[in-house]
Amino acid sequence: MTRRSRWVALLGSAAMLIATDAVTDLAVLRAERADLPPAPFRTELPPPGEPVVALGSPLGFLNSVTAGIVSGVGREIPGSASQGNALVDLIQTDAAISPGNSGGALADHGGRVIGINDAYLPPQTGAVSIGFAIPAATALDIADDLLDDGRVTQPYLGVAVARLTPQIAQSLNAGTDRGVLVRDVDPDGPSAAADLRPGDIVTQQVAGERTDTLEAFLGALRSVEPGERVPVTYLRDGDAGSTTVTSTAATR
Structure with missing residues (x-):
């Protein structure tokens, strides 16, 4: 993401747009006034x-x-x-x-x-x-990431997840509808290296936090740093398993 030098109105004063992150809908502005x-x-x-x-x-x-x-x-x-x-x-x-x-x-x-x-x-x-x-x-x-280099750095596990509905859980004979469905895995990503597969159901915890829902899973990722080893528990064909995924860095 590149820095931009456009001036915008902010609380009755001018401000320079430093950088933006479209995913979180946040931007860093620098006010022209110095007495705020x-x-x-x-x-x-x-x-x-x-x-x-x-x-x-x-x-x-x-x-x-x-x-x-x-x-x-x-x-x-x-x-x-x-x-x-x-x-x-x-x-x-x-x-x-x-x-x-x-x-x-x-x-x-x-x-x-x-x-x-x-x-x-x-x-x-x-x-x-x-x-x-x-x-x-x-x-x-x-804001800290944007001020550092105009980009946001996030952990990357190389896995796409989806909500586990009761219907999907029943079709997979999961025995539970609490968890997150692994929808796809990047074949060159860290989750593939840790042997996570499409159809697995992430259960109980990621990085020590409960992941009973899709929101909880995505929220747990916020505490993960690039390069961190992330313990993951899962169900596969009704059998419990565990692995460790080493996150990498993704920037946007």
Whole structure:
């Protein structure tokens, strides 16, 4: 990813766009003004029920603030996890988020940024006040990578996974519908070298974290560093197995 030198408007001031990451919908901007106080970031996830405020410019109403609570954590935007590089482990809030809020802060009552507003479910889906924010820890990790060299580095296991539905579990005689289906394996990737195969069901844990669902699997990968040895447990034809996958680095 190349650095860009376009100037954009930011909170009534000009800012230079340094780098972007299309997958996480995040960008690093450098404000032209030098007298702006830095916002403190809170990297631990907030508990459900904690009061929060969402800042942004919904529908062109500049610098608007809405209030609500944290409705949940570890969420995904429905349907996004099956698309591969999904946004997972999102913060769900009932603070009103509308078009134009994206990129604004989700803050606690101490003024600390706990997330970056990213999306909402529109009323036509039947949802009422369901919005999502990227956790501050994720945003900081992405920003650090972008500031280093304009690219985001992630661990690569060389495996494509899918949701394990009850129907798929039954067809595979898995005996469980808790886990993640290995849909495809890069023949030259680290998972193939560790003998993971299409049709395997990753169960129980990856890198010490439970992976009962697709969201949990994708979330567990966030703690993996390139070059790290990742223990994986799986089911194959109803039999339990384990292996270790040595992750490599993937950049975008």
